[in-house]
Amino acid sequence: MSKSNIRICRYSQCNYPNKEINLDVDDYYQKNKFYYHKDCWKAKTKGEWKDEKTKQDLQTIKNLWIEHINETVVYSQLFQMLNGFLQRGVESEYLLFVLQYCIIHKYKLMYPGGFKYYVDRQEIKDAYSRTKFAKVKRSPPPQIVDNEETSPKFSVGSKSKGFSSILKK
Numbered sequence: 127m128s129k130s131n132i133r134i135c136r137y138s139q140c141n142y143p144n145k146e147i148n149l150d151v152d153d154y155y156q157k158n159k160f161y162y163h164k165d166c167w168k169a170k171t172k173g174e175w176k177d178e179k180t181k182q183d184l185q186t187i188k189n190l191w192i193e194h195i196n197e198t199v200v201y202s203q204l205f206q207m208l209n210g211f212l213q214r215g216v217e218s219e220y221l222l223f224v225l226q227y228c229i230i231h232k233y234k235l236m237y238p239g240g241f242k243y244y245v246d247r248q249e250i251k252d253a254y255s256r257t258k259f260a261k262v263k264r265s266p267p268p269q270i271v272d273n274e275e276t277s278p279k280f281s282v283g284s285k286s287k288g289f290s291s292i293l294k295k
């Protein structure tokens with residue numbers, strides 16, 4: 127039997143034998159070059175696909191929101207908003223960063239609906255990409271001091287320290 131009509135389901139929690147999809151008989155969904163069983167695709171888009179890291183980030187966001195933004199926030203509204211971003215392909219790590227950024231800068235934020243404005247804000251996107259870049263680059267040895275010209279006005283290193291010290295208390 128030819129293997130050409132067999133694809134591997136891309137859903138990480140796929141329960142079908144060997145994750146195989148038989149294109150001739152199985153219901154499937156194709157996205158770009160990726161194939162999913164129809165059930166698997168439904169589960170994935172419903173949010174059951176979230177990995178541990180994402181779940182953890184969402185919990186952290188919830189806790190920070192309660193602690194710093196609004197302790198009476200409606201959870202379903204909060205998660206609906208967050209899930210909307212995840213489905214658009216926004217990383218949970220970025221959503222967490224945005225919330226931390228708003229807290230640090232004391233931006234006006236009360237309800238989940240208002241969060242969208244900050245998620246799309248260029249200033250925060252820029253700050254985030256600098257942080258990611260810094261992570262990849264690894265910080266230089268302490269004896270090397272950046273001169274005025276190369277050090278950004280917004281120092282990534284000290285900011286992220288600021289985040290953790292505020293968030294840990």
Ligand SMILES: [Zn+2]
Pocket residue numbers: 135136137140141142145162163166
């Ligand atoms: Zn599957």
